Amino acid sequence: MAGFLEIAGLDKTYRSQRAPVHALRNIDLEISEGEFVCIVGPSGCGKSTLLRCMAGLEPISGGRLALQGKLITAPPQNMGVVFQRDLLLEWRNILDNVLIAAELHDLRRSDYKDRACELLTLFGLDAYLDRYPRELSGGMRQRVSICRALLTDPQLLLMDEPFGALDPFTRDELNSELQRTWLATKKTIVFITHSITEAAYLGDRVVVMSRNPGHIEKIVPIALERPRGLDVRDTAQFADCVVQIRETFRDLGIYKG
Numbered sequence: 161m162a163g164f165l166e167i168a169g170l171d172k173t174y175r176s177q178r179a180p181v182h183a184l185r186n187i188d189l190e191i192s193e194g195e196f197v198c199i200v201g202p203s204g205c206g207k208s209t210l211l212r213c214m215a216g217l218e219p220i221s222g223g224r225l226a227l228q229g230k231l232i233t234a235p236p237q238n239m240g241v242v243f244q245r246d247l248l249l250e251w252r253n254i255l256d257n258v259l260i261a262a263e264l265h266d267l268r269r270s271d272y273k274d275r276a277c278e279l280l281t282l283f284g285l286d287a288y289l290d291r292y293p294r295e296l297s298g299g300m301r302q303r304v305s306i307c308r309a310l311l312t313d314p315q316l317l318l319m320d321e322p323f324g325a326l327d328p329f330t331r332d333e334l335n336s337e338l339q340r341t342w343l344a345t346k347k348t349i350v351f352i353t354h355s356i357t358e359a360a361y362l363g364d365r366v367v368v369m370s371r372n373p374g375h376i377e378k379i380v381p382i383a384l385e386r387p388r389g390l391d392v393r394d395t396a397q398f399a400d401c402v403v404q405i406r407e408t409f410r411d412l413g414i415y416k417g
């Protein structure tokens with residue numbers, strides 16, 4: 161479905177007692193249902209701002225932002241969000257942490273318990289239902305936060321640097337798991353990352369952003385077959401995609417390597 165998520169001429173300026181900050185300028189982006197879109201860009205180019213606007217957590221200053229034709233003015237029901245910090249509640253066990261998503265949507269916990277267990281099993285955490293967050297590794301904690309975001313079966317999943325704090329092995333593992341989940345469920349995913357390789361591995365398209373103020377510089381389609389094994393990253397086709405993205409940053413003077 162074309163135009164599942166529509167962003168047209170979006171502008172965002174933060175206003176406070178200090179000088180206004182023009183964070184986003186004239187963002188145009190149409191995302192189809194079931195698409196996996198990655199957004200990559202240097203620090204401060206407005207990636208998180210854009211995601212928070214999509215999540216209805218930040219008002220826009222101009223332009224249009226709509227999900228399935230409905231303007232986004234508050235967090236939509238059919239959306240899940242995963243942040244870099246897992247935001248788990250330390251005093252709740254893993255199952256109860258996942259079930260928070262039902263409580264937040266005013267849904268009955270008992271109706272979602274089976275689904276929570278299914279998701280935790282899918283992510284290899286079935287032996288940890290009654291454990292507490294402090295007993296889990298960083299990768300396991302982030303898996304729990306993905307299960308929480310998926311609990312109410314949202315059509316749209318927004319992910320802000322979810323694997324940025326993880327070691328490279330765990331990050332690879334979660335990249336594969338996320339792709340597998342996406343292929344099985346065909347959710348629409350918007351995924352923010354600082355890693356060009358991660359973006360090219362996961363995305364159907366990679367949106368390349370630049371700053372001052374934040375804007376879209378280029379959109380690179382990634383025509384690699386699915387499912388993608390991690391070794392796709394060793395292919396010439398993959399290298400071509402990475403070079404296209406990296407060259408954009410080099411031309412902008414952002415990437416000097």
Ligand SMILES: Nc1ncnc2c1ncn2[C@@H]1O[C@H](COP(=O)(O)OP(=O)(O)OP(=O)(O)O)[C@@H](O)[C@H]1O
Binds near residue numbers: 175176201205208
């Ligand atoms: N609440 C806020 N009030 C004022 N300015 C803000 C606010 N949040 C972000 N900004 C500014 O907006 C711009 C974009 O910030 P944002 O966090 O969206 O960038 P980013 O690309 O996600 O950065 P990073 O990759 O470092 O997380 C920056 O100049 C930042 O200082």
